[in-house]
Amino acid sequence: xxxxxxxxxxxxxxxxxxxxxxxxxxxxxxxxxxxxxxxxxxxxxxxxxxxxxxxxxxxxxxxxxxxxxxxxxxxxxxxxxxxxxxxxxxxxxxxxxxxxxxxxxxxxxxxxxxxxxxxxxxxxxxxxxxxxxxxxxxxxxxxxxxxxxxxxxxxxxxxxxxxxxxxxxxxxxxxxxxxxxxxxxxxxxxxxxxxxxxxxxxxxxxxxxxxxxxxxxxxxxxxxxxxxxxxxxxxxxxxxxxxxxxxxxxxxxxxxxxxxxxxxxxxxxxxxxxxxxxxxxxxxxxxxxxxxxxxxxxxxxxxxxxxxxxxxxxxxxxxxxxxxxxxxxxxxxxxxxxxxxxxxxxxxxxxxxxxxxxxxxxxxxxxxxxxxxxxxxxxxxxxxxxxxxxxxxxxxxxxxxxxxxxxxx
Amino acid sequence: xxxxxxxxxxxxxxxxxxxxxxxxxxxxxxxxxxxxxxxxxxxxxxxxxxxxxxxxxxxxxxxxxxxxxxxxxxxxxxxxxxxxxxxxxxxxxxxxxxxxxxxxxxxxxxxxxxxxxxxxxxxxxxxxxxxxxxxxxxxxxxxxxxxxxxxxxxxxxxxxxxxxxxxxxxxxxxxxxxxxxxxxxxxxxxxxxxxxxxxxxxxxxxxxxxxxxxxxxxxxxxxxxxxxxxxxxxxxxxxxxxxxxxxxxxxxxxxxxxxxxxxxxxxxxxxxxxxxxxxxxxxxxxxxxxxxxxxxxxxxxxxxxxxxxxxxxxxxxxxxxxxxxxxxxxxxxxxxxxxxxxxxxxx
Ligand SMILES: Cc1ncc(C[n+]2csc(CCOP(=O)(O)OP(=O)(O)O)c2C)c(N)n1
Ligand SMILES: [Mg+2]
Numbered sequence: 001x002x003x004x005x006x007x008x009x010x011x012x013x014x015x016x017x018x019x020x021x022x023x024x025x026x027x028x029x030x031x032x033x034x035x036x037x038x039x040x041x042x043x044x045x046x047x048x049x050x051x052x053x054x055x056x057x058x059x060x061x062x063x064x065x066x067x068x069x070x071x072x073x074x075x076x077x078x079x080x081x082x083x084x085x086x087x088x089x090x091x092x093x094x095x096x097x098x099x100x101x102x103x104x105x106x107x108x109x110x111x112x113x114x115x116x117x118x119x120x121x122x123x124x125x126x127x128x129x130x131x132x133x134x135x136x137x138x139x140x141x142x143x144x145x146x147x148x149x150x151x152x153x154x155x156x157x158x159x160x161x162x163x164x165x166x167x168x169x170x171x172x173x174x175x176x177x178x179x180x181x182x183x184x185x186x187x188x189x190x191x192x193x194x195x196x197x198x199x200x201x202x203x204x205x206x207x208x209x210x211x212x213x214x215x216x217x218x219x220x221x222x223x224x225x226x227x228x229x230x231x232x233x234x235x236x237x238x239x240x241x242x243x244x245x246x247x248x249x250x251x252x253x254x255x256x257x258x259x260x261x262x263x264x265x266x267x268x269x270x271x272x273x274x275x276x277x278x279x280x281x282x283x284x285x286x287x288x289x290x291x292x293x294x295x296x297x298x299x300x301x302x303x304x305x306x307x308x309x310x311x312x313x314x315x316x317x318x319x320x321x322x323x324x325x326x327x328x329x330x331x332x333x334x335x336x337x338x339x340x341x342x343x344x345x346x347x348x349x350x351x352x353x354x355x356x357x358x359x360x361x362x363x364x365x366x367x368x369x370x371x372x373x374x375x376x377x378x379x380x381x382x383x384x385x386x387x388x389x390x391x392x393x394x395x396x397x398x399x400x401x402x403x404x405x406x407x408x409x
Numbered sequence: 410x411x412x413x414x415x416x417x418x419x420x421x422x423x424x425x426x427x428x429x430x431x432x433x434x435x436x437x438x439x440x441x442x443x444x445x446x447x448x449x450x451x452x453x454x455x456x457x458x459x460x461x462x463x464x465x466x467x468x469x470x471x472x473x474x475x476x477x478x479x480x481x482x483x484x485x486x487x488x489x490x491x492x493x494x495x496x497x498x499x500x501x502x503x504x505x506x507x508x509x510x511x512x513x514x515x516x517x518x519x520x521x522x523x524x525x526x527x528x529x530x531x532x533x534x535x536x537x538x539x540x541x542x543x544x545x546x547x548x549x550x551x552x553x554x555x556x557x558x559x560x561x562x563x564x565x566x567x568x569x570x571x572x573x574x575x576x577x578x579x580x581x582x583x584x585x586x587x588x589x590x591x592x593x594x595x596x597x598x599x600x601x602x603x604x605x606x607x608x609x610x611x612x613x614x615x616x617x618x619x620x621x622x623x624x625x626x627x628x629x630x631x632x633x634x635x636x637x638x639x640x641x642x643x644x645x646x647x648x649x650x651x652x653x654x655x656x657x658x659x660x661x662x663x664x665x666x667x668x669x670x671x672x673x674x675x676x677x678x679x680x681x682x683x684x685x686x687x688x689x690x691x692x693x694x695x696x697x698x699x700x701x702x703x704x705x706x707x708x709x710x711x712x713x714x715x716x717x718x719x720x721x722x723x724x725x726x727x728x729x730x731x732x733x734x735x736x737x738x739x740x741x742x743x744x745x746x747x748x749x750x751x752x753x754x755x756x
Contacts, residue, residue: 163734182547217476
């Protein structure tokens with residue numbers, strides 16, 4: 001044995017567990033407006049500082065500052081606010097519906113609403129997103145019918161996916177929302193393939209794919225980034241870093257060693273690290289990456305730095321593995337409160353109008369839930385059983401015909 | 410049954426989660442080269458709580474969380490196993506083993522053979538599987554046949570707490586790779602395939618009386634759950650309870666065999682029973698086509714042909730992806746098993 005310390009197996013541990021004091025002091029937060037904005041045609045090797053910083057636009061007073069300010073029309077900001085608020089209120093209502101036994105399962109995107117809302121509005125109708133289960137705000141921003149969403153969540157007779165998939169794992173082709181699978185990470189490569197197809201056809205469509213921080217560990221994520229780089233696919237590959245993967249903090253996905261955006265460097269892709277709770281920053285970074293993709297400069301990786309403010313799903317109790325008050329210490333705040341503050345700061349909004357909007361959306365949700373309940377909730381109503389045998393292949397084979405007969409349907 | 414008499418004096422009622430936890434506890438205590446890892450198994454103790462408190466008791470390096478990479482989990486387990494450790498890994502749901510399938514098929518199952526015995530992978534891959542919890546497509550599937558087909562992998566499926574503990578310890582101590590599928594619908598109680606019936610717990614069930622200490626249930630030994638003379642019913646996992654309930658509903662004098670492991674398979678027990686009854690019904694939750702029932706049916710036909718009084722029958726899930734809202738239309742419950750049992754006798 002050499003006269004050196006023995007090897008030790010390292011196992012990461014989060015900064016705080018239940019009962020420990022919470023501190024986010026270890027997180028570097030540059031001032032809003034401090035990060036430079038390169039030209040969208042800039043060479044990747046000239047922007048390797050960006051994966052290690054944090055693009056922010058909204059400052060603590062709610063002012064939009066710096067080169068990334070997208071200078072949006074207030075009407076667009078209000079559209080975003082509305083989509084985010086709708087997502088928040090709808091999530092709360094559906095979570096309660098689960099407690100009441102009306103659905104089998106639910107997942108919220110609380111604290112992450114700026115991502116789906118901004119990106120849905122930046123990208124065009126012909127573009128395709130390859131979402132995760134925390135992207136309802138994308139659909140809300142595009143006015144996806146609330147009742148369809150409720151019906152899928154209740155797995156009732158009017159479920160638009162005919163009972164074949166879990167609540168929340170939606171598919172909405174007409175809304176640029178690719179089918180969600182329960183398997184993590186398996187659609188990152190689909191986004192790249194979709195984008196490659198658009199390039200092959202000489203179209204102008206781009207794809208935007210998503211994974212969570214935890215999911216970056218899946219092999220498919222790295223395969224997708226290799227293909228994106230090799231073929232300069234017109235794609236945006238997003239990593240929503242909400243710092244938790246069920247009970248595992250992001251250290252188990254490699255965050256102790258580097259940032260998620262910095263993964264891009266090894267593939268020769270530009271990596272942007274963005275304040276995911278800042279609607280304007282998300283907007284601006286996405287717009288930059290979309291412009292770059294549409295002008296044949298290939299894929300950008302965007303890390304959206306945020307915090308999963310609630311439990312993983314209806315099956316989870318986060319107080320079992322992280323301090324109960326951790327969420328309230330998150331220094332980058334609540335994306336809805338920050339956009340609201342900005343709108344007020346620019347004189348386009350006030351508390352009274354905000355309250356009125358909350359009341360209006362609450363009523364819209366109430367009406368949709370009532371209509372869904374009238375069709376039926378989990379176990380009380382379901383789609384026609386014949387759908388079980390449909391859509392396996394384009395045409396059924398003898399097994400499906402025989403088994404349908406055996407069931408007498 | 411190998412009982413370690415020094416340690417088995419105290420017996421406690423356990424559900425399947427507690428019995429599995431006890432097996433892991435005993436194994437960690439027994440062998441410092443045994444370690445556990447998987448998604449959320451460390452501090453949190455696993456999404457089904459099977460590894461609850463083990464990190465606290467044995468320390469950070471004996472039971473720890475992993476990146477979300479099933480391929481990485483199995484690959485590193487194989488590497489550790491080759492070094493001489495005994496990794497017991499959890500794949501959160503059997504539906505998520507597929508990203509690791511290449512590691513299992515091309516590596517774990519082939520390492521000993523292709524190195525001519527120089528390297529081997531004594532790993533155990535635990536994973537909750539099967540339906541009945543409204544988990545939809547990716548939290549409900551029964552993938553046992555895709556492992557049974559791979560020579561070099563053992564595949565074990567317990568149906569009760571006592572077997573779960575003894576089989577898991579045997580799997581961990583086995584020098585070959587073992588896929589250990591845990592019927593998640595049985596974690597908290599037996600389930601007879603009647604979703605509207607009152608939910609049962611394991612309390613009061615004879616197989617929930619579990620010794621606290623170390624014991625093993627050997628791999629490859631079936632259990633006769635119910636003796637009978639008119640038809641042999643082959644089942645494993647959740648379907649043992651479903652089949653028993655269906656048999657009781659018909660009053661048919663059926664012999665019910667719980668296979669407990671499908672590789673190795675207790676072919677002698679199967680042949681002896683079918684030669685006695687002359688009839689055979691195979692029941693599994695997985696889709697029927699190319700399911701493990703196909704192999705069982707062929708074996709019975711090849712080995713018991715002249716004793717068979719009727720065609721070997723199979724009841725399985727329909728040949729569809731697992732359909733969320735149609736769980737109870739898909740699931741091969743008593744309403745599908747009862748007519749199949751009767752048909753076996755009518756031929
Ligand atoms: C292939 C695969 N492995 C495991 C799981 C179980 N699982 C579901 S969500 C999840 C955590 C995902 O964390 P992250 O990627 O950070 O996304 P977040 O939930 O934080 O949005 C896990 C492990 C799965 N769905 N698919
Ligand atoms: Mg996460």
